[in-house]
Amino acid sequence: MLKGLLDSIVLIFTGDSALTNIILVSLRVTGISLLISTLIGIPLGIFLGLKRFIGKRLVIALLYTGMGFPPVVVGLFVYLMLSRAGPLGQLGWSFIPHLYTTGAMVVAQIIISFPLVAGFTMSAVLSLDSQLRLQLHALGATPRQALWTMLVEARVGVLISIIAGFGSIISEVGAVMMVGGNIENATRTLTTAIVLETRKGDFSMAMALGIILLTISFIVNVAMLRLQGKALDQ
Amino acid sequence: MSESVYQLNTLVKRYDSRTVVALDSLTVYRGEILALVGPSGAGKSTLLRLLGLLEAPTSGSLQFFGREVANGSAQADLELRRRLTMVFQRPLLLNRSVQANIAYGLRLRGDKSNGKVASAMEQLGLSHLARQNTRVLSGGEAQRVSLARAMVLDTEVLLLDEPTANLDPYNVNLIETAVRKMNAEQSKTIVLVTHNIFQAHRLAQRTALLLDGRLVEVSPSDVFFTAPADPRTAAFVRGDMVY
Amino acid sequence: MFKRFVSCICVLLMVVGMTACAAPAATEAPKATEAPQATEAPKATEAPKATEAPKATEAPTEAAAATEVPTAQFQHTAGRLILATTTSTYDSGLLDYLLPMFEEEYGVKVDVVSVGSGEAMKIGERGDADVLLVHSRKAEDAFMEAGNGTRREDVMYNDFVIIGPADDPAGIKGMTAVDAFKKLAETQTEFLSRGDKSGTHTKELSIWASAEITPTGDWYVSAGLGMGDLLTMAQEKQAYTLSDRATYLTRVKSGLDLVVLVEGDKALLNPYGVITVNPEKNSGIQADMATKFLEWIISVPVQQKISEFGMEEYGQSLFIPDSTAWKAAQGQ
Incomplete structure (x- = not known):
């Protein structure tokens, strides 16, 4: 343990290029995936929280299933879709990412995380008073203003949804291993590197990577909290 | 009493197959306080939401400032909607400071001034709470904030749904004074839903009794409480169970 | 206000913690269960090792193991033998075939x-397994030299093959392993490496x-896969790689269309060894059972079974038995 801690400090300060690359890949994949799943998940969550429509129960049931879906299954699904022999891979369209690229990892991560974002956002919106929207309209809010106010009202829940999404992405390993391939200097992330180092028997390196992952996760969470707390408290 | 603010004719509101409101005719005049009384479930709150243009009636005619809005067109007409405000039974405050809550409607209208907010807080005894988050307020304080939030908008029409339910006499008095003042000094048109017939008597020029979504009687409050035309009104005022 | 902020953070950390734990726990379960040993168990056993090192014979340690068992180390319990092995033996199905008999x-x-x-x-070094079945001769020797194992025996070998697309764009078919690798480097043809320090990777590097x-x-x-x-x-990439024959053949059956381009080279042989872990590592090590396992797997009947494995399905043996007893029985 202690050795892992020391190793990680040494590694960070010596600016090990392989490590830097691993961290950058992790952050890039996580950042892009989280951004997109937030852009999908929050509006979806709000929509499900506020609108009534036929088949809503089914959509919610699917969403809850998605929230608890094993990432490796998502990985397998994305793998089969993007594989050269798969339905999307065969199309050969340039915007469809190839397997073993960060693009493929992002696709898998989005599928894994957006149900979490949408689900938590939905329950945050549902926890608001059902009459609040009418009250806002009665105070002269346009539909858009009312929607925005409700989102701000549900901010703690929405923030939790984003953080849950972040947590699921940064810690994911099975799916990214499958569709990313853990390629050095290309698709190796902190989690897949940890698996690899463990497999190699280099436990202290694995521990060091684990500590770095933990630290990044902690910093990002604290930053998100502060940022959102300040922006929304007014 | 001259000009009408609301003109209702054969207005019906149904939820699924249940008829909640079915009025033959009702007029609300400019500058009056009209109290809607009736037992629980009589459709008072639904009627108020219809008047608030928050829901469209199922059928019939509802004119607001001479314009037919029963078809639901008013929901989209922001300018028309902003001629009224409604205060709900529960305060429904935002998770912000008292000041920010009261300023909310003004900010929606792009009004950044603070003068009206300050004077509304002053009038309702909220100034010392300006920076407090609304979650720490007592029931009476919250209800006052809710009223202040509507007051600052200075709309011609004010709809109040049980504004003093469950409050102590001090808070009741503060709110009633504010309501009376708005009506007397600024000639606001106010429709007030209340359980409390004494409050209706104290505040309203006219009182209407609603039973099962139907209008039983609309009379000047003096008449309503002393010599009602309908025996059911008399029974309701006496405190008997009425059907 | 501040209180709320703090409690908010706590809740968020819990949520993040839960989500963060959820994913890795699923895949790293074995590590998680073995973690407690990392901090405590080795210390306890290492101290006596320093003073009693010469005692590395089997009898006393067996006795020690026997008396220690009831203290119920949850990883090591009687009636359970932990075998740490390479993915190749497991993935090829050999263990599923052999172990039920044992x-x-x-x-x-x-x-x-x-x-x-x-x-x-590494798992053996920490005493988290009782017996190892591995293929990395140099590392095995180093392992024995460091006193981590009590006994090592040859078990079998399989061979590696260099595989690639059927049209062989780099043109390495039939070359020796070394020449083929030279050619691949020269033509800069895509080559996939395990990159995980496994036996196959070690072989590739050599x-x-x-x-x-x-x-x-x-x-x-x-x-790193x-x-x-x-x-x-x-x-997927139609690239070249080095694979052990067993895993390769298993995958061909399920649709792999890459072909063997280089095989039979001495440099491509892959010997497996079985090692019993030094019981002084850990009071819970099943030294007795580990020894039985070692002797069982190198025994002639089991070696015979190994040679039969794969015959039916692939028409060839996936592993060639190689124990001393087997060789003696074959009159070599």
Whole structure:
């Protein structure tokens, strides 16, 4: 343990290029995936929280299933879709990412995380008073203003949804291993590197990577909290 | 009493197959306080939401400032909607400071001034709470904030749904004074839903009794409480169970 | 206000913690269960080791193990033998074929930890496994030299093959392993490496060393995957790679269309050894059962079984028995 801690400090300060690359890949994949799943998940969550429509129960049931879906299954699904022999891979369209690229990892991560974002956002919106929207309209809010106010009202829940999404992405390993391939200097992330180092028997390196992952996760969470707390408290 | 603010004719509101409101005719005049009384479930709150243009009636005619809005067109007409405000039974405050809550409607209208907010807080005894988050307020304080939030908008029409339910006499008095003042000094048109017939008597020029979504009687409050035309009104005022 | 902020953070940390734990826990379960040993168990056993090192004979340690068992180390319990082995033996199905016989004969449950050779030996070094079945001769010797194992025996060997697309764009078919690697480097043809210090990776590196090449560049993909995953990737990318024959043949059956381009070279032989872990590592080590396992797997009847494995399905043996007893029985 202690050795892992020391190793990680040494590694960070010596600016090990392989490590830097691993961290950058992790952050890039996580950042892009989280951004997109937030852009999908929050509006979806709000929509499900506020609108009534036929088949809503089914959509919610699917969403809850998605929230608890094993990432490796998502990985397998994305793998089969993007594989050269798969339905999307065969199309050969340039915007469809190839397997073993960060693009493929992002696709898998989005599928894994957006149900979490949408689900938590939905329950945050549902926890608001059902009459609040009418009250806002009665105070002269346009539909858009009312929607925005409700989102701000549900901010703690929405923030939790984003953080849950972040947590699921940064810690994911099975799916990214499958569709990313853990390629050095290309698709190796902190989690897949940890698996690899463990497999190699280099436990202290694995521990060091684990500590770095933990630290990044902690910093990002604290930053998100502060940022959102300040922006929304007014 | 001259000009009408609301003109209702054969207005019906149904939820699924249940008829909640079915009025033959009702007029609300400019500058009056009209109290809607009736037992629980009589459709008072639904009627108020219809008047608030928050829901469209199922059928019939509802004119607001001479314009037919029963078809639901008013929901989209922001300018028309902003001629009224409604205060709900529960305060429904935002998770912000008292000041920010009261300023909310003004900010929606792009009004950044603070003068009206300050004077509304002053009038309702909220100034010392300006920076407090609304979650720490007592029931009476919250209800006052809710009223202040509507007051600052200075709309011609004010709809109040049980504004003093469950409050102590001090808070009741503060709110009633504010309501009376708005009506007397600024000639606001106010429709007030209340359980409390004494409050209706104290505040309203006219009182209407609603039973099962139907209008039983609309009379000047003096008449309503002393010599009602309908025996059911008399029974309701006496405190008997009425059907 | 502040209180709320703090409690908010707590809740968020819990949520994040839960989500963060959820994913890795699923995949790293074996590590998680073995973690407690990391901090405590080795210390306890290492102290006596320093003073009593010469005692590394089997009898006393067996006795020690026997008396210690009831203290119930949850990883090591009587009736359960932990075998750390390489992914290749497990993925090829050999263990599924062999182990039931052992389990039945000795009334013991064998738990297989299937990892890379490097990790397998690391697990052995920590005393988290009772017996190892690995293929990385140099590392095995170092393991024995360091006193981590009590006994090592040859078990069998299989061979590696260099595989690639059927049209062989680099033109390495029929070459020796070293020449083929030279050609691949020269033509900068995409080559996938395990990159995980496994026996296969070690073998690959030794061939690069013989070829006096340090592979770098875009064409050399260090994937950090197990053999099965790497073959999947090779198939997808239509790239070259080094594989053990057993895993390769298993995958061909399920649709892999890459072909063997280089085989039969001495440099491609892959010997497996069985090692019993030094019981002084850990009071819970099932030294007695481990020894039984070692003797069982090198015995002639089991060796015979090994030679039969794969015959039916692939028409060839996937592993060639190689124990001293077997060789003697064959009159070699």
